[in-house]
Amino acid sequence: MRVFLSLVFIFTLIACKNDPKKEEVVTDMEINSEIILDSLKVSNENLEFQQKALNLKRRELLEKKDSKAELEELLISKSFLKVDDLYTLNFKYPYLNEKIKPQFENFNEYINKHFVAIKSIEKQILEEKRLCDSLGIPKQNELRTVDYKIYNLNDRLISVLFYKENHYTGAAHAAYTFECLNFDLERAVFMKYEDFFNNGTEEELREILNSLLKEKINSGEIYYDCWAISADDFFGAKNNFVINDDVVEFYFDDCVICPSYTGTYSIKIPLEMLMPVLRKNKRNPLLG
Incomplete structure (x- = not known):
């Protein structure tokens, strides 16, 4: 009987180690973490691009030449x-x-x-x-x-x-x-x-x-x-x-x-x- 219980305990440990559900949970967490990191990276890159585009848009407006100097008397x-x-x-x-x-x-x-x-x-x-x-x-x-x-x-x-x-x-x-x-x-x-x-x-x-x-x-x-x-x-x-x-x-x-x-x-x-x-x-x- 003791031998039988020992064998059951050993097989239970092996089954736990090979439990596919636990492997899936770990894998999902890793994937989700990668997605979050990638999303943050894309978000930061997008904000950086928007800021550069805004600076260019604003600079083009402010640096436009006009006729103020020519119209000084007027x-x-x-x-x-x-x-x-x-x-x-x-x-x-x-x-x-x-x-x-x-x-x-x-x-x-x-x-x-x-x-x-x-x-x-x-x-x-x-x-x-x-x-x-x-x-x-x-x-x-x-x-x-x-x-x-x-x-x-x-x-x-x-x-x-x-x-x-x-x-x-x-x-x-x-x-x-x-x-x-x-x-x-x-x-x-x-x-x-x-x-x-x-x-x-x-x-x-x-x-x-x-x-x-x-x-x-x-x-x-x-x-x-x-x-x-x-x-x-x-x-x-x-x-x-x-x-x-x-x-x-x-x-x-x-x-x-x-x-x-x-x-x-x-x-x-x-x-x-x-x-x-x-x-x-x-x-x-x-x-x-």
């Missing part, structure tokens, strides 16, 4: 800084020299109303919605900066690009929004989409923009996460363009054509591609 650069418990405002903006032409008052009044009216800006900040990849957590001291670039076309027109850098609480990085102004220096009036392009051409122009954007997306690189411009988005941004030499450049807020961490803020359209939609009018600066 421009009067202004700025203001306000630090509050909830936010910091750091704005730079242009005035036009009214000594050259008193009618430039039209431009300066618009700037005062839309960019220097601090109370309305404060209200906007407190009520505004967060952009696509910002977090809706309680606000701390948030930074808003506004700067500008300006372009001159044939001494008849200036195009002003205002780029607004918004540092939202909880966001991984700053988000950008844009506003463009085109001002006729001869008549001292602002010009809109319909002053340059024929009525009802929004869809045709959107197709031109999307064809150029598609080329960038197909090229991969930093454009891999971008997408086509919707009709609603283009209609809302159709006046957001500047004219520089023989190129019209449309600007779009973060998350309209690309996420904030990659891609581009703008699409350039060569003038020859716009000929079918241009308004044939002597007052159209694009016609020379």
Whole structure:
């Protein structure tokens, strides 16, 4: 009997060592650990790539050359800084020299109303919605900066690009929004989409923009996460363009054509591609 029990005990030990279930558990744990490590590695690599793409995207915007130096006599650069418990405002903006032409008052009044009216800006900040990849957590001291670039076309027109850098609480990085102004220096009036392009051409122009954007997306690189411009988005941004030499450049807020961490803020359209939609009018600066 003792011999029999001893044999049973020995076979039990052998069976435990060869238990396939225990081997599977160990193997699964090892596989899961490898998957987690691989996932962390991919995640870190993705974040690193996104940061590089964001830095490149931002640098391309900030380093764009403009005509400030050429327009030194025409421009009067202004700025203001306000630090509050909830936010910091750091704005730079242009005035036009009214000594050259008193009618430039039209431009300066618009700037005062839309960019220097601090109370309305404060209200906007407190009520505004967060952009696509910002977090809706309680606000701390948030930074808003506004700067500008300006372009001159044939001494008849200036195009002003205002780029607004918004540092939202909880966001991984700053988000950008844009506003463009085109001002006729001869008549001292602002010009809109319909002053340059024929009525009802929004869809045709959107197709031109999307064809150029598609080329960038197909090229991969930093454009891999971008997408086509919707009709609603283009209609809302159709006046957001500047004219520089023989190129019209449309600007779009973060998350309209690309996420904030990659891609581009703008699409350039060569003038020859716009000929079918241009308004044939002597007052159209694009016609020379």
